Amino acid sequence: MQTHDIRKRFLDHFIKAGHLEVPSASLILDDPNLLFVNAGMVPFKPFFLGEQTPPSPRATSVQKCVRTLDIDEVGITTRHNTFFQMAGNFSFGDYFKREAIGFAWSLLTNSVADGGYGIDPQKLWPTVYLDDDEAESIWRDEIGVPAERIQRRGLKDNYWSMGVPGPCGPCSEIFYDRGPEYGVEGGPEADEDRYIEIWNLVFMQNVRGPGGGKEGYEILGPLPKKNIDTGMGIERVACLLQGVDNVYETDLLKPIIDLAAEVTGRSYGAGVHDDDVKFRVIADHTRTAAMLIGDGVLPGNDGRGYVLRRLLRRVVRSARLLAGTGSGPTGADSAMGQFIGKAIDLMAPSYPELAEQREHILTVAEGEENSFGKTLEAGSKLFADAAAATKAASRSTLSGTDAFTLHDTYGFPIDLTLEMASEAGLKVDEAGFTELMNEQKARAKADATARKTGHADAGVYREFLDRGPTLFTGYDELVSEAKVLGLVSDGQRITSAAPGQELTVILDRTPLYAESGGQMADTGTITTGDGVKLSVTDVQRVGKSVWLHKVVVDEGEIAEGDEVLAAVDRSWRHGATQGHSGTHMVHAALRQVLGPGATQAGSLNRPGYLRFDFHSGKALSEAQRREIEEISNTAVEANYTVNTFETGLTEAKAMGALALFGENYGDQVRVVEIGGPFSMELCGGTHVASSAQIGPVTLIGESSVGSGVRRVEAYVGMDSFRYLSKERALLAGLASSLKVPSEEVPGRVEQLVTRLRDAEKQLERIRAEAARAAASGLLDTATTVGDTLLVQGTLAGLDANGLRSVAGDLRGKVADRAAVVALFSQTGEGEETKVPFVIATTDAARAGGLKAGDIVKEIAPLVGGRGGGKPDLAQGSGTEPAGLDAAVRRIRELLA
Template identity: 65%
Template sequence: MQTHEIRKRFLDHFVKAGHTEVPSASVILDDPNLLFVNAGMVQFVPYFLGQRTPPWNRAVSVQKCIRTPDIDEVGITTRHNTFFQMAGNFSFGDYFKKGAIEFAWTLLTNSVEQGGYGLDPEKLWATVYLDDDEAIGLWQDVAGLPPERIQRRGMADNYWSMGIPGPCGPSSEIYYDRGPEYGIEGGPEANEDRYIEIWNLVFMQNERGEGTSKENFEILGPLPRKNIDTGMGVERVACLLQDVDNVYETDLLRPVIDVIVAVAPRGYGQGNHSDDVRYRIIADHSRTAAIIIGDGISPGNEGRGYVLRRLLRRIIRAAKLLGVEQPIMAQLMDTVRDTMGPSYPELVSDFDRIQRIAIAEETAFNRTLASGSRLFDEAAATTKRSGKSTISGTDAFTLHDTYGFPLELTLEMAAEADLSVDEEGFRGLMAEQRRRAKADAAARKQAHSDLSAYRELVDTAPTEFTGFDELTTEARILGIFVDGKRVPVIGHGTHDADRVELVLDRSPFYAESGGQIADEGTITGAGASAAAKAAVTDVQKIAKTLWAHRINVESGEFVEGDTVVAAVDPRWRHGATQGHSGTHMVHAALRQVLGPNAVQAGSLNRPGYLRFDFNWQGGLSEDQRTQIEEVTNEAVEANFEVHSFTTDLEKAKSMGAMALFGEAYPDEVRVVEIGGPFSLELCGGTHVNSSAQIGPVTILGESSVGSGVRRVEAYVGLDSFRHLAKERALMAGLASSLKVPSEEVPARVANLVERLRAAEKELDKMRLANARAAAVNAAAGAEQVGKVHLVAQRMAGGMSAGDLRALVGDIKGRLSSEPSVVALIAEGDDDAVPYVVAVNPAAQDLGLSANDLVKQLGAQVNGRGGGKADLAQGSGKGAAGIDAALAALRAELGRS
């Protein structure tokens, strides 16, 4: 049975049982605890916690999941993947243990003709939590499992939580016995290679607090209602139904392996475990990378972008270790599209962008590999020159950490050079890095925000947003909160609080979302409380249903239940709508000029200003920037009508409405249309009535904000006019100073700049000539310190590191072949203190290294530096320590 059929049968089984099919969420959700969605229940957490009321009592989904903590272990075992599909059924206060067990058992054991998977019930086992006698009874009564195939296990195995404060409860896991050829008998307790877990039924009934491990945390109490959360591993069930040994042999991963088999000199499954691991890494990481890129992430140096970059680079490294030298990323992405596309059509519709990003990273990393290879060659040469045969753990770690070289690649290159590697030292440095990373992750990890004080209002009294139609609304205070605690009244000066919030039943204030910052304005009392007045400084959504207005109380007091008047500052709103509509216009212009691959990656707009991030490789040309600005302003001048409408999500997408990657949209969405086909986007923000109201749009600049992501910034409306007025005044001032018409200013400035550069070059030549003359004297006056001839001098100010390197080479060339060291240090520009040290071969033979000696200088001038044995350089900030630095160097050489 193919994997796509396994998915379909799961969904059909539960839809027939009254469950609503919920599409997979993006692997990127707005959750402070998660880098990626790692479980099927993540998108339902607010319902389990009671923060939001679920729109259905029963749901079913097949969720895209990514788990990356143990990337280095991928392929070593054959059960785990970084990307996997978690099929799950969910009950929100509806059925509980009996229903969950019944639904799972019938799907697993019903015949294929009945819509089931047709698994042999005699090969199924169950585990339950230690004291869950009810679950044991249900497995016997509902499924007919004999007591000997039901095992009790402890908290580590059969009590589920997210590892942080949140929902939790006992679980029951279903295992399949693959037979004696996979290990000893005795059930899951005895051997989890033979007895493979395929489904976990979580009886979610409690809320956990803080804790230090999977088994050590406080149970805070019961959830508002009992829920069911299950997870069936699609890939593991595919192994069983396709009768293969492991997940890498299934129909979704084996085709990726076969792509590499066709071009690699060594095959798969031929008895070389290391090679098999490399094949599995390529297969696993290829589809994970495609999914991540498809959900809007580009390679970067931190967070999700760093994980993606690491996955792509591990693919390339693994291929090279298999002997594949040709580019492979295009073929891999083609294969992932073909295998995964039937279940995830976005991989097909967005394939050009996905493949382009993957290929660009492959190209960039191949260049990095070349640089790393040069560093390895230098490390190997230094090792041999010192008479050693082992490359240091520090060098191996630098290759790994800086250039992405895995230890196995360094080991292979070392063996080719008749060297070994200090693996213990390398692993020690890796362990230290992991400890720091875990400590950092633990420091960042936090529970879901405590919304318990708002829970009653979330369930019963959502805020009605009136701001599309009016700027002033009469409203009733539903709740008053001070630092997250509900209070009955708040008055001017009565609370020394960081955060005072009013929750209203109706509000014209736009709450920050979708890149648009919140409105500002006032809330004032009505009737008996007319003296009350507060400035609204921010508005945030609570559980997407309540508008929390952060306020500064300026006079009077507000009482829960009072009637108030909420008024948005009209100038603020006008500027905000200009910025937001301008963002849509720039987005449309970008796609018109650059093409459909210029996909939105984020935005920010506030009165008079917009910032738009988009996926794109490489900077824009001046001509492209000009075209984007012209297309935008032509659309503004056309005075396009702006109107919005609500429709269902699928219809909006079929119309071509643009959506933001990673954003979860409801079934009913709001579409904002500007000028018919010119701009059509899903958007919940506020906008102008016609494009001419945006005013002029001036693009300030375009820059990189990460690998594959560019940023455009612009002014709109009066802010754009003011910016242009300043530019005009600046041009007029330059024209007056240069005594030329405005149109001749650029040519005159270019001429002056060229003359200035020529003059600076002449000055540099004169300064360097003087320095070289001094170098002749310096070489002649070399002093004997210890066993070496030493030239250690403080040079004239204004010299750069490049100048010093040239002089060091000149001086070293004038010295004899006797052991010699040259060290020059100077006061450079901008308070910098550059310094350079050179050590000739004879001095190196004595064990001296420029890389070590340069640190003597740096310690005295608050600097850092490094290099190779023959030449090293650095830069500091403490010019007062220059003389002490030279003295420290002399003292060090005197001891050698």
Template identity: 75%
Template sequence: MQTHEIRKRFLDHFIRAGHTEVPSASLILDDPNLLFVNAGMVPFKPYFLGDQTPPFDRATSVQKCVRTLDIEEVGITTRHNTFFQMAGNFSFGDYFKREAITLAWTLLTNPVSEGGYGIDPEKLWPTVYLDDDEAEAIWREEIGVPAERIQRRGMADNYWSMGVPGPCGPCSEIFYDRGPAYGAEGGPEVDEDRYIEIWNLVFMQNIRGEGGAKDDYPILGPLPTKNIDTGLGIERVAALLQGVDNVYETDLMKPIIDLASELTGRGYGTGDARDDVRFRVIADHARTSVMLIGDGVIPGNDGRGYVLRRLLRRVVRSMRLLGDDQPSMRAIAEAVIDLMSPSYPELADQRDHIVTVAVAEETAFAKTLAAGSKLFGDAAATTRQAGRTRISGDAAFTLHDTYGFPIDLTLEMAAEAGLEVDRDGFSELMAQQRRRAKADATARKSGHADLSVYRDFLDRGATEFTGFDELVSQARVLGMVSGGERLVTAGPGTELEVILDRTPLYAESGGQMADTGTITTSSGARLTVKDVQKLNKQIWLHRVVVDEGEITEGDEVLAAVDAAWRHGATQGHSGTHLVHAALREVLGPTATQAGSLNRPGYLRFDFHSSTPLNELQRAEIERISNEAVEANYAVNTFETDLAKAKQMGALALFGENYGDQVRVVEIGGPFSMELCGGTHVGTSAQIGPVTVIGEGSVGSGIRRVEAYVGMDSLRYLSKERALMAGLSSSLKVPSEQVPERVEQLVTKLKEAEKALESVRAEQARAAVSGLIDDAQTVNGTLVVAGRVGDGVDANGLRALATELRGNVADRDAVVALFAADGGKVPFVVATTEAAREAGRKAGDLVRELAPLISGRGGGKPDLAQGSGSDAAGIEAALTRLRDVIGGR
């Protein structure tokens, strides 16, 4: 069963059981605790923590996940992946243990014809927590699993928490017995290589306290509501259902290894364990890199960008260690996109971007390798001058950490130079770095910044926001903070945070950027407000600079919003609501919000969709939005409780945090009704014209619409009009005829290019027409080889080589054609059946010839091709071809 089918069957099973399908979230979420989404339940954390009310009682998803804590271990074992797909089903106060166990069991064991996976029930071993008699009884009495196949395990194995105080509970894991060939009998307690975990059912029923290790924290009591959180590893199930030994041999991984093998000329699984590790690194890291780039990550020197850079460079490094010193990321990235896009079609839409980013990093790393080689030479020279034969661990670590030079290459180059490397010293420095990273991650989990300086303000209660009703408010300075320290007074030039008891300035939230404005005192102090942020969703932090005078804690002040900024911001925010309503009208109710940003004159709106908008849909969205502007709808806002707001039809958006009392923004009655805490115009006409300026993909199943509103819209349209006028003048046609005229010119250009290609093809045929007559027989093989006319591309050469081979199909013959196409030198080798029987393989011949034209290539025994950059080497390549066939 193919992986894409396994994924679909999981979702279909739970949808039939009344679950709401939730599309995979982006690998990047706004969570300071996480670099990437690393578990299927992460997008649902606000519901499990009680921060938000879930819009459904039961849900299912297949979530993209990335775990990068042990990147260096990838490939060494066959069980570890950095990217994986976690399928899960979730219950929020709905069903509990019995239903979770039953739903899992039926999916795993139901026949394939009935939508299940068809796994033999005798192969499955459940585990339960030590004292979870309820779960054990369900498995034994209701499901029918024999008691001897149900094992009880301790807290470290069968008790789950998020790693911080909060929800936790016992879990029941399901293991698959791969048979005696994989290890000893006795269940997962005895051997987790033979018995492999495929599903974890978490019964979230308790609250845990502070603690460190997985089994070292107190259970404080029961949760108010019991929840279910499960996770099934799609890749592991694929390995089992496809009858292969490990995830690297499944349908979404093995083709990448096969491609790497073809490009490098080295085999996988041929007995060289080091090569096997490198092939697995390539397959794993290439897939993870493509998924990260698809979700908006760009290689960089810190954070997510650094992780991506490491992954891509480990791919390049592994290809080099396998003997391929030519660019290969384009081919590898293309292959990953082709394999993964059936489940994630947005990857195909972003193909050019993904490939461009991957290739650019490969190119940059090539320069790093060149520089690193020089630095290694300096380190080797220093080692010899000191009379030593071992390069220090510190030098190796500096090469690795500072210059990005891989330790494997350092080891290989040291061996070639007759030196060793202090691996223990290097490993200790790497371990220290990991410990620092782990300590930093733990600190981020347990608490982000030191908020103690703000504790007094938090204890006093929330800032009163007056900005819905006025733009200028009297207020009192409760306190000031700069550099983590409380200030009593602040003078000119000081940058600080000011906390007021009340304020009209909007703090950034809900996609709306913060207001700008001023704070002034009666004594003449003036502060410019550059930004406003919320602390714990309660306290407004005004980030200011003191322009003149001196401000003191306790001062009475006037806080004022920049009216022009607020006007533009309300236009952008209300315009976002119009575009959202128009999107839902055009695409249907699944086009829900996935994020937004609005600032004066501009808005962008992210929505759930796996397909791009066509021109007709874009025009329709723009039309509907502007009709709403023309209708001059009243914009009404009111507060009510969450349940009543939902009954009224107000949109409660997934990922947003709502309390019991919510604010509803209604534009034109049923046209638009959303829960929103932002500022808005009084009537829709005040938004001004809405102009959609772009649409594209920004992540997994997420599209983005961008638009201008108000005067920015008019300015944009004015530029477009000027551009059209220029084209009209250049083409000497009225503006309404410009599209037709441009289309005519494009058609003529294509016809000219086609005619030129035809001429080139005829010239090429003429050039090769005499090759058979001039062919030489070498060691019993007819060699039909030569250079055809310049300008013939790889596809043209392939067609010519195939045609020539057909003319000598009854003989032992090899056809080899070269051309110069711009700065490239494409070439093709084709062999007849008799030649292949004599041991002439096109792929082998291509790899022999490629270096002579500074190129690379490969292919199958009957037809292979390559490309280089040095046309001066063509004659040498032709000579080498005859020498190889002649046995020289």
């Protein structure tokens, strides 16, 4: 049975049983505790916590999940995956143990013809919590499972909680017996390799207190309503129904392994464990990367972006190692597009958005592959330096610190370091590396634990979430009558607030826009008829439905229940709408110039200003920038009508409305249309009534913000006019100074720049000649210290390049003896003072133990700087010329 069919059968089974199908949420949710969605119940947490009212008492879903705590373990065993699909059915105060057990059993054991999976009931072993007599009775007496196949287990195995105070309850897990060839008899208690868990039924019936781990907390009492949360591992069931040993051999991963074998020329399952690990890494990480990019993640240096970057780089590295080239170029060094393309083809039947985003996903992944190629080149040089230093110290083992630095700072995986070390005839202190890695993981785990506070913080708003959303009136009016539903200060409900106090105000309705979709929040006021005045400094949302007004009480005393007037700062809103509508104009212009692949990757707009991130692997040319500006301003001049309307998500996409990657949309969406086909996007922001109200659009910058992502910035309206006015004044000033018409300024400036560069080059030649002339006299004043000739002097005005050139010349003239050349310089004045220096050694000096790099490290602190280099040539720079005499004395001490 194919995985897509397993998934569909699960959903059909529970829909038939009265459950509402809930589409998989994005892998990225607004949850302070999670980097990615890592369990099927995560999107339902607000319902289990009582923060929101569920749309139905019964629900079912197949949720995309990513777990990345043990990325380095992927592939080493066949049980660990970073991406997986968790099928679940949920009850919010509706049915409980009996129904949940019955639903699971019937789906697993019903025949394929009847919509089930057709699993032999004799292969299934349930487990229950130690004192859960009710669950055991249901399994034994109602389902008919023999008592000897039902096992009781403790808190660690069969009791569930979110890891923080809140709902919890006993579990009943269902295990499948794979047979004696996989291990010993005796059920899950005896061997969880033979007996593999495929379904977990959580009976959410209690409230837990604070505490750590899976057993270090107290059960406080029963929940007001009993809930059901279950999870069935789609991939694990696929292994069983497809008759394969592990998930890597199922229909959604094995084709990627087969492709990798074709690309690299190596074979999977040929008895080489290290090769098999690399194949599994390629398959697992490729699929996870495709899913993450599809949900809006981009490679970066921290957070989610760093995880994606690690996954993609491990794919590149594994393919290169399989191809037998380590870090060098090979046919496998450009295989990312093939791997990602295959993953998209495999997953698209269940997640069609992947096919829609194919070009974008490939662009991001291939861009990271190219970037990592450059990193490998740089890392290889750093490894070579570390290996040379290790051998020079007569050691045969590269330190754990060096290996960790290569891994953590430069993205060098440990197995690549091991491979290169072996080629260099070295070992690696793997124990030291592992210790440093464990310390890093411990810090990350401690940080994650410390951040588990989101649920407690949200609890103060639970009442407001339950009573329904704030009515946003700001599309139609800037002033609204409203009622104060609640006041919150320092995370606690209060009944009133006095002048000077900062707090959060919840209203039943508001015209003030809450920050979202790249648009900054409105500012404004909240007032009453008897003189109370509050300044609104920020507006945010909780649960995406309740508006939180951050305010300062200016006058009077505000109290819960007051009738108020909420008003938007009109000037702010006017500028904000110009910025947001201008963003849509620039997006439309970018797509006209660069093509449909230039999709949105993020935005920010505030009064008079916008920035827009878009997917592209190349910088804009000057001609493209001018064209984007012209298209935008032509649309402004056309005075297009801006229409907004609500429709179904499917209908909106059919019209061609653009959606932001990674954004979660409901069934009903708001469409903003500017000029018919010119621009049509899903957007909840505020906008101008017609495009002419945006005013002039002026691009002021373009830059890179990540792999495959560029950013443009622009001014609109009066800010655009002011910017152009300053530019015009600057141009007029230059024209006056240069005594040429404005249109001739660029050519005249280019001439001056060329002349200046020529003059600088001539001056540099003169300085170099003067320095060489002065340097020739240094040989006459050279002194012998011990057995070594010291050629030393200060050549004012030379930079580091000049010093290095002169040092090389002088060393060549004394190459027949043990000699050290030590040259210093001084450039700049005041705070800009620099003291560059260079040390060069001859072969005989190095044979006597004098190494340039060692000398530089000794003298650099004396001139307030630092430096380094190789044994034959090293350099550095400081900021304290007063230390030059001390530096020379230290050199003489080292030579003596």
